[in-house]
Amino acid sequence: MLEGMKVKVGPQFYQYQVGAFEMVPTLLDEYGAKKVLIVHGTISWEKAQPRLNFLQDDRYEFTYHQYTGECSYYGADLIGEIVKKEQIDFVIGVGGGKLTDLVGYAAHKYNVNFGVIPTLSSNCAPWTPLSVMYKESGESEGKSEHFLRQACFFITDPELVIDSPVNYFVAGLADTLAKWYESEAILAQDHLKNEPFLQMAGYTAKLCEEAITRDSAKAIQDMKNQELSDEFVRLSEIIFAVAGLVGGLGDKYARNAAAHAMHDAMSKYIPECHRYLHGEKVAYGIFYQLAIEEKWDVIDQLMPFYQELNLPMSLHQMGIYPEDEAVIDQLVEFIDSKEKVHLIPLPITKEMLKTSIEKLENYIN
Known part of the structure; x- marks a missing residue:
């Protein structure tokens, strides 16, 4: 309990x-x-x-x-x-x-x-x-x-x-995709995996991930064509409703982790990032969390999807990599201060968080 x-x-x-x-x-x-x-x-x-x-x-x-x-x-x-x-x-x-x-x-x-x-x-x-x-x-x-x-x-x-900007919908797909990648490792821990509400949160996060990776391309095209297809209606509903169930059922264990912590840190310490939508910054944050977990194979699997949706994969790609290393240290200090990041079942340290930023930049670029 x-x-x-x-x-x-x-x-x-x-x-x-x-x-x-x-x-x-x-x-x-x-x-x-x-x-x-x-x-x-x-x-x-x-x-x-x-x-x-x-x-x-x-x-x-x-x-x-x-x-x-x-x-x-x-x-x-x-x-x-x-x-x-x-x-x-x-x-x-x-x-x-x-x-x-x-x-x-x-x-x-x-x-x-x-x-x-x-x-x-x-x-x-x-x-x-x-x-x-x-x-x-x-x-x-x-x-x-x-x-x-x-x-x-x-x-x-x-x-x-459907009569709204397509780029907001694409950003929503990325923001929702994070539900799975942020919660997967946390919910898989032995002391959590038999909790019924957390199980439902995990199932819901996986439902989001599967639908988004399968149907996004068609849903986006249908939105551009102003066609109320099953794919568009289903994915838009997943973004603003079903995704909310993940955190509602799973509380802090399934709400968000390093991907959203990176978003918040960027929004605080890199003013240039304001030209990107919330979900676009979270898209980069997903890759950052995967870098922390050293899941490079998952990053490889996601790259074609990111390229198809034109989602950012690195700070350099976004054109906002801080020239001043002190800003990187501020990002790391902020991310490390968040309890949700330390729910990831790894020995999280500031050094690790900083190194992960550099590893990801090198890997992508």
Whole structure:
């Protein structure tokens, strides 16, 4: 029996199908919502708004707030001010990962129910009860806020999701692929492998890996052609929903490890990396974790997939390798400070973490 294990499976209600937005009023009524705050972005909001017929329902009083573009403590407090001033009893976030993270954290902080309407499939942020925090400048705050409250609903329509940038979808595939490579070695340990919820987390992570490596090329092409194929719908659902189950079922043992720690370190200490999407940085992080584990054969197996999706494999390839060695030391210090990295069943040291960066650069380049 694992002490302190926290299972937070997912939103109270989930639906992903054409016409799903018709369900929103029923759910608002379930929670007794009357004064609803809609938090939204810009371009995604322009595409989503015409599909949201419930906004014309005069049973609800809607207030609208365009977020700053970052999931920040400042942005959460802006939402909190509106919640208090307008006596909001429900918040709906319409947008991408940073927006749904922001709404989740603000709802937790200001004690209000919330739902999410994701407009793209780029990560599992809409599903998970945690928010990755940034400064308004885009710099990572270096931590996530993990909270107990989950969304009352997660509803979206594949006709909306397919009309989003393809590069975000590709980044989402990479971010989701990390679920397997970060958790595989951790969950295989003798003291963990017979825990039922961890077993389910492992099975779910493997399901993600198999579907992504098998169907990504077709799903991406179908998205470019605006064709709602089974492959596109399945993989987009895996990215923003099924992937979230991995950490929900497996807690810290299956949420993330060195790949995401490297992402966070890069976001904090290499400002030039901000031009890359979250999943693109995590894609490099997968190779970094595999280098730590010295699984060079797995890197070899993944290379054709990375090349097909044009995913980054090294810092040099991304054009962001730090010239100052002190920055490398900062990355290593940060990564070493993360408990999740030390869950990997290896004797993790700063020297090992630093050497792995160099080994990977040499191997790829």
